[in-house]
Amino acid sequence: MADHTETERLAGTAGGDGVSPTRPATDGAGAELAPRLPKAKPAGYFEGETMTRRALFSGGALAAGGIAGAAIMLPAIGFAVGPVFEEKDFPWQNVGPPSDFSSDNYTPKSFSMVTDVNEAGKTIAYIRKRNPDIDPPGSDEYLAISTRCAHLGCPVRWVAPAQRFVCPCHGGVYDALGRVEGGPPVRPLDRFKTRVQNGQVQIGPRYSVNSDLERFSARDPGEPLDGLWKYLYPKRFTVPSVSG
C-alpha cells in the first residue's frame, strides 16, 4: 500500500497492480486508447481522507437510521398484526332444553357469536336431533347448521316444505344436511359443535365441512375445501382446530 499514492487509491487501482476492474486485462498494445483521468473527488473531501472512512460513516449512519426505524415500525406492525395469531375463545352457550328440538325438522335458535357488538354479534343456527334415516352413522346427537351462506356470508333460511336451505342473496340452495344443491356456494353450510349438559343443549365452536362432510376448522365463506383447495385456504390461527 505504501507505494501507491492517494490519487491512485481513489481511482480504484489500489492493490490491483495497475489492472483496473473497469478495463479488460489486455496486455497487447493499443488497449490504452484514452488516458485515464483521476476520478473527481467527492464533495466534502479533505486531504488524507480515505474512502474506507467515508464508507464506514455512510454505512454507520444508514444502519443507525435503519435500527431506529425498525425500533419504531416492528412493534407497531406486530401490534396491528397480533390478532391474526391469537386464538379466540368461543364459550359454550345454552340454546334450550332437548324438548325444543325434533328429529324431523330444524328449530332456529339465536345466540351470540361475538359478545361485544350487541345485535350485530348475534347469529342463528338451525338445530335438530340426529335422524338415523338421513344422518350418517357416528354423527353428533344434535346437528346445528350455521345460517351463514358458504358463498359470501349472507344468512340462509330453512324452507321446510322444500326441505332446503335457501340463500336470498345469490340463490345458493342446500339440502337438508347443508350440502350444496345449486348456486354459487363452494362448500356445504358450516356447523357448530353441540353437546347436552345440565339438561340444556349447548352450542360450541363453528367448524366447516367439505362435500363428503369431513370436518375442518372454521373457514370463511367462499373458501372451497375439496381436493387441493383445502391447501389454498389453510387453517387460520384464530380458530380452534377440529377434534372429534
Place this chain on the structure above:
Amino acid sequence: MAIRIPKPPIPGRRRPPPPGDNHGNGQVALKDQAEEVAAGVVGWVDERTGATGFMKGMLFRKVPKGTNWFYTLGSATMFAFLSQAVTGVFLAMYYDPNPDRAYDSVQHITNDVWLGSLVRGMHRWGATVMIVLIFLHMGRTFFFGAYKYPRELNWVVGVVLLVLTLGMGFTGYLLPFDQRSFWATVVGVNINGTGPVIGPYLSDFLRAGPEFGATTLSRFYAIHMLLIPGLIAALIAVHLYLVVKLGTTAPPWMRAKVPEVEQEKV
C-alpha cells in the same frame, strides 16, 4: 426564439418610494404602507426559503400546445381528495367509532349538528366523485398515451393511488354502522378472504379476529382516517413531483411542427 415566461404576481423587495410620491405632505399613503408590509412579509419568507423560485418553476412551467380541459382531471381528483380530507377531519370531531354509539353518532351528525348533513353529504358524495374523477383521469392518461416512456413510473404510482382510494371507499363504508354497511363489509371481507393462501389471514387481519367484532370498527376507522390518507398524501406528492419533473404530453392529435428551414431543404 426564447420563450418569455410571464413574471409571477409576487412582489420583490420594495424600494423606498421616489420623492414626490407622498402627496406633498411628507406622509405615505395607507395603501402604499399596506403594500409595503405585504411585500416585506413575502420578501422575508422568500429570502429564507427560496419559495418564489420553486413556485415559479411549478406554476409557470411550460406545457405543450394543445393542452386542454382534459388535463385538469388530475387536479380535480386532488381537490376531491382535499375535500374528503377536510370534511373527514371535521366529521371525526363528532363521530364515535364504538359499536354501541357509531350509528347514533352518525345520526347525530346528520340530524342535530348544524350543517352536519351538508358536511356528511359532501364526504359521502365526494367519495363517489373522487372515484369517478380518478377513472376519468386514468382514461385521459391512457387514451392520450401519457403513460409511455418516461412516465411509466408515474402510471404505477397512480395505480397504487387508485387502489388506496378504493381501500378508502371500502373502509369508510363500514363507519355509519347500519345494516347495509355492516353486511356490505362482511361480504367484502369474505371476498377478500377468497384470495388463495394469504386471503384467510388477511381477513383475520382486517377483522382483528375470526369474526366481525368491536375491534373491527375501530380498526377500519384507524385505517380509514390515518393509515391510507397518509399514504395517499405522500404518493400524491411523488405523483406531482414526477409530473412537474417530466412535464405533460401533448394530445395525440398534435403533430410536431417541422421548422421552416428544414422544409426548404426538402
